[in-house]
Amino acid sequence: MTRFPDLPDATVLADPEALEPYRRDESHVQGDLPLAVVWPKGPAALKELVRLAKAEGFGLVPRGAGTGKAGGCVPMGEHAVVVDFSAWRGELLLSPQDLCLSAPASAPLREVKATAAAGGLFYPPDPNSWESCALGGTLATNAGGPNACKYGMTRHWVLSVDAVLEDGEVHTFGIHSVKANAGPALGQLLIGSEGIFGFIVGATLRLTPLPREHxxxxxxxxxxxxxxxxxxxxxxxxxxxxxxxxxxxxxxxxxxxxxxxxxxxxxxxxxxxxxxxxxxxxxxxxxxxxxxxxxxxxxxxxxxxxxxxxxxxxxxxxxxxxxxxxxxxxxxxxxxxxxxxxxxxxxxxxxxxxxxxxxxxxxxxxxxxxxxxxxxxxxxxxxxxxxxxxxxxxxxLGGTLSGEHGIGLSKREAFLSLSDPGQIRALRALKQALDPHGIFNPGKVL
CATH class of the missing domain: 3.40.462.10 (FAD-linked oxidases, C-terminal domain)
Known part of the structure; x- marks a missing residue:
């Protein structure tokens, strides 16, 4: 590919000097220069991007605010395109009656928490980067923070997710209610998956009344x-x-x-x-x-x-x-x-x-x-x-090698060598079923 093509409803950056910052996140990992960075603004851009990736054989690496600590949004190899979701369109919609809030992946976490608080409600996940990180990144990594001590991780507060899969379409998994038992909770499979099965573009989050005392x-x-x-x-x-x-x-x-x-x-x-x-x-x-x-x-x-x-x-x-x-x-x-x-x-x-x-x-x-x-x-x-x-x-001691940062690139070898082989086989089978062309965040986790 001599020139990265234009995409509908998206901005494309291909200048090598301008691509340099995308080789890093907040971890100690440094990746390779991507082919391009794409800012999709809606589903049409993602659909065409997925089609191109399958046809041309390049990988798609998701990125939010770049505050990750495990190299999960860092491109590796010569054939990767960074998909930066910071321009993805969407509104923050609060539903006090349903105790939930819907938001795009591009929404800053601080705005998600502030919108909930303005309605007298509370979204507990609070990673240390909560003032600068994007919601999408916290969903992809199942972020934690101090409040996880009582309230649990991000996945405990997600009712539904909207995600683009290998067909290029955006699918919704879950409903705007706590009781949804029509089969396995496939949306939960995407939370904490670091984008290896598909890319989360939005979510509906469960809320609770805002604590009145501290x-x-x-x-x-x-x-x-x-x-x-x-x-x-x-x-x-x-x-x-x-x-x-x-x-x-x-x-x-x-x-x-x-x-x-x-x-x-x-x-x-x-x-x-x-x-x-x-x-x-x-x-x-x-x-x-x-x-x-x-x-x-x-x-x-x-x-x-x-x-x-x-x-x-x-x-x-x-x-x-x-x-x-x-x-x-x-x-x-x-x-x-x-x-x-x-x-x-x-x-x-x-x-x-x-x-x-x-x-x-x-x-x-x-x-x-x-x-x-x-x-x-x-x-x-x-x-x-x-x-x-x-x-x-x-x-x-009955613990694990990551509590909130994820696996990404930095812990991949340790994860593969120390995990139960049955767990790795199951994850690889899911990867093959959901991403048969291997385009979603290749080289991460598995």
Whole structure:
């Protein structure tokens, strides 16, 4: 193909210099230069693009805002076209009666959440990039975030999806209601599939009433180990936080030494952010019971007294990833998961492996962001071995090698070598059935 053809209802970019940024996302992966970038604005463009891909033998790589952390939107090989959904048309339609909201894949997640909130409703998924990411990317990766501790992942909040399949047509899977039991939930197959079966172009999302109260607590720990049993103790006592975030001693030391002023004042050897949004969580009986459960740890507890203080506490947590990336541009961040009940075992295993890392993240659901800050200077073979050891440790404790970032390119080899062979066979059979020409996000996951 000497020149990429024009497409109906789309913009096409083929200048090599302008294509350069599309080789990367927010991961450490760098891909190849795509043949072109296409911004489809409606179904006609996608239908023609799918026809061309099958006829010419090139792959289609979906992209939203480019905030992914696993290389899922990065093109690989010489024959790939990036499909950027940022110009896809559609409105945000709120239905308070049905407790749902319909939105195009191009909608910024911040607008989805704001539209729901304006109607007194709540869309819980809140990945760290929620102010900059697109809805479509969160659907493709089954994004999580702090609220997953209580509310679950993106897939738990999707009623239906609109997706283009290998026939080039847009199909809808699901209805605008929680009860839809006419066969398997095929829409759920697309959530978290990273575009390997087809491309999501829109969705209808389930909502819940907006929480009216928030108790936000900054919990310093005099001994780091004291935090590790706390998630299980809270849940066992009937306290389910809407978020439970933490910084290990090494991350806290980095923030204190090099972070902004508000980070330099953070207390404790290690630190947790606990938040509750239950009715009555800001009143005496709830807080008194919580203090009793925390015991001596409650002595240095700080409780946000207003929205400004709450925002200040969360601002430090939200900037941690970007701060570490700026300080250590070649770091590798992995998002493994272990059950809450086995957190202490995980950190004991990590110490035995002597993997040079710092850890923060979602302690409340066992989703840990393990950062290898010196990855850029490490021997590649040694780094690969350290990552495989980390993944095996998580799997040995009943966990998994990714909690919210997905597989993409960065974890593909580990996923293929460590997963149950039956799972891989089933996924490949689905790929062959739904994408027989192999045009959708080739080389990712499988």
């Amino acid at each position: 108790a936000t607590l900054l919990l310093p720990a005099k001994r780091w180990e004291d935090l590790l049993d706390l998630p299980g103790r809270l849940c066992g006592a009937g306290y389910l936080p809407s978020a439970f975030e933490f910084f290990d001693p090494a991350v806290l030391a980095e923030l204190r030494a090099h972070g902004p002023d508000e980070a330099r004042r953070l207390p404790g050897e290690a630190l947790a952010i606990l938040e509750f949004d239950d009715r009555g969580c800001t009143f005496g009986p709830f807080l008194e019971g919580l203090m009793d459960l925390l015991g001596p740890m409650a002595e240095s507890l700080e409780i946000a007294s207003d929205a400004r203080q709450r925002a200040g506490i969360w601002a430090v947590r939200r900037m941690t990833s970007a701060f570490l990336k700026e300080r250590h541009p070649k770091k590798v961040s992995e998002d493994i998961v272990v059950p809450r009940s086995r957190l202490r075992e995980f950190f004991a295993g990590l110490e035995r492996l002597a993997i040079p890392s710092v850890t923060y993240g979602h302690l409340g659901d066992g989703n840990l962001h393990v950062n290898l800050l010196g990855a850029g200077e490490a021997d590649p073979a040694e780094l690969d071995q350290q990552l495989m050891d980390l993944f095996r440790l998580a799997l040995s």
